[in-house]
Amino acid sequence: MIQKPTLLVLAAGMGSRYGGNKQIDGFGPSGETILEYSIYDAIRAGFGKVVLIVREEILQTAKDLLLPKLEGKIEVDFVLQSIKSFVPAEFQNPERVKPYGTAHAVLCAKDAIAEPFAVINADDFYGKEAFEVLGKFLIENVRPDLHAMVGYAIENVLSEHGTVSRGVCAMNESNQLIGMVERTSIAREGDKILAKGDGEVLEIKEGTPVSMNFWGFHQDVFSDIEKMWLDFLPANKENLKSEFYIPTVANNLIQSGEAAFEILEGGKTWFGVTYTEDKPVVIDSLKKMHESVEYPEKLWK
Template sequence: MKPTLLVLAAGMGSRYGGLKQLDALGPNGESIIDYSVYDAIQAGFSKVVFVIRHSFADQFKERFDPKLDGKIEVEYVYQELDKLPQGYTVPEGREKPWGTGHAMLMAKEAIQGPFAIINADDFYGREAYQTVIQFLENSTKDTEYAMVGYALHNTLSKYGTVSRGVCETDAINNLENIVERTKIGYLNNKVVYYEGDKTTELTGKEPVSMNFWAFKNTFFSALEEGFQAFLEEKGHEMKSEFYFNALVDTMIKAGRATTKVLSSDAQWFGVTYQEDKPIVQKSLQTLIDKGIYPTHLWK
């Protein structure tokens, strides 16, 4: 069974000031999602599942249904606060979504085989999709997952520091730990991270997680179990979130799963703020000028 691409697109873009999932960034109005799905099709994915919200479903479908018709199977699932297991309710006053693990769980019925998961507003590069496809085609263990590890220097900004999860692996590239570094940037042309007044130099080649993961269908059972445990412990809180990558970390440390870190030299970029938009537009145009993408992506 060919893999499915799961796209997390339910965010409301509060910092961006609008639905950045739909913002026109390519020369003919393409969004980052357009390039992600295009790369997934080229790599061999047979289906895409979008996690969205009912509030912008019509707008989203009008944007993607016509261009994807006949190219890849498409399905939509919805992340809403009240989509909880039987016996649980949304605490009064809570408005914040339940997190990426909850969003992922919404796709359980839509995905029957192996799958990869990405953020809607991140550009990952074609090589990454090809690497993930190769892993899913060759991996035989239900509890063996994978994560694309980007070279740190390919994910940095020239305009300030960023937060990155720096991956620690064993001798055969199995993930052992992800160390969250909240301030990484350039200092005198060197890559460093800041801790208070102290700076520590990095090579820039360290693998970092940008939320591109590959799973087997059996992971949904672990998600259900994990989300219910989360609700028991933190479901009464206003801002607590259930993250699928935190669940994977727990499973790794308990010996219940392994995760390969797949090396990628691709250039990552994404949009968080409006100020990111011209940088992304320029990056996409550079790739078009190199012949990696056609000017009219879907023509």
């Protein structure tokens, strides 16, 4: 029997640049969240379960929003991420308020997932093609030593309203990831795409694949993540802003030779909300998709 993959949604972010909980903000014609389009696309791509990582403050709101719409359509589970999750007492710092990052969020779902799974951000629209290609990979090709990432061309994932952070990828001739660098201040300036930081300015060529945090993993990766996490904690105990990222996990697995990552070419359409000013663009894009019947008039019936 084919094992249906799970969709793991990272929805515990603070939304500081956006100014609110964009994970549960409405953008579609009937007030749909961006997350609902991802779940809809995942269902039609063959996913069997969705697990949402949330903060305790928005747990009930997320349940009230999603459970009535998804009942009978896909299995749903919720997992909490807090700054104490999977943190032994000796490494807890009462002064810390910042979440520990995306790889820590994935680790929080360790006990809720026992099958191959995809990871996405709640506030990014990835497009149905991305779910189709990654769903196929997770059903047919994933192994403990072979994971995947959906790649997006850098020029298609910028914001007109400020800088963005992206994982800039290097790959080999076999379309496998060989390394990724998180660039935190990327924007178009004239006819160039520039990344600025630490006193340097780097031009990124159009067509360069970047990570939009759309990953596909074999479930065995949880043990790898946990090992790295237990190394991360003592090294960063006094750094209240340190974060444990998925690209860090990927880079470590690649460099150690423990696993490879295929870069899948499903990233055709992307948009998201980093800033409040991005909201009208997202609303208009979704409206057009409904008008072209890419999505039904009402997403859930």
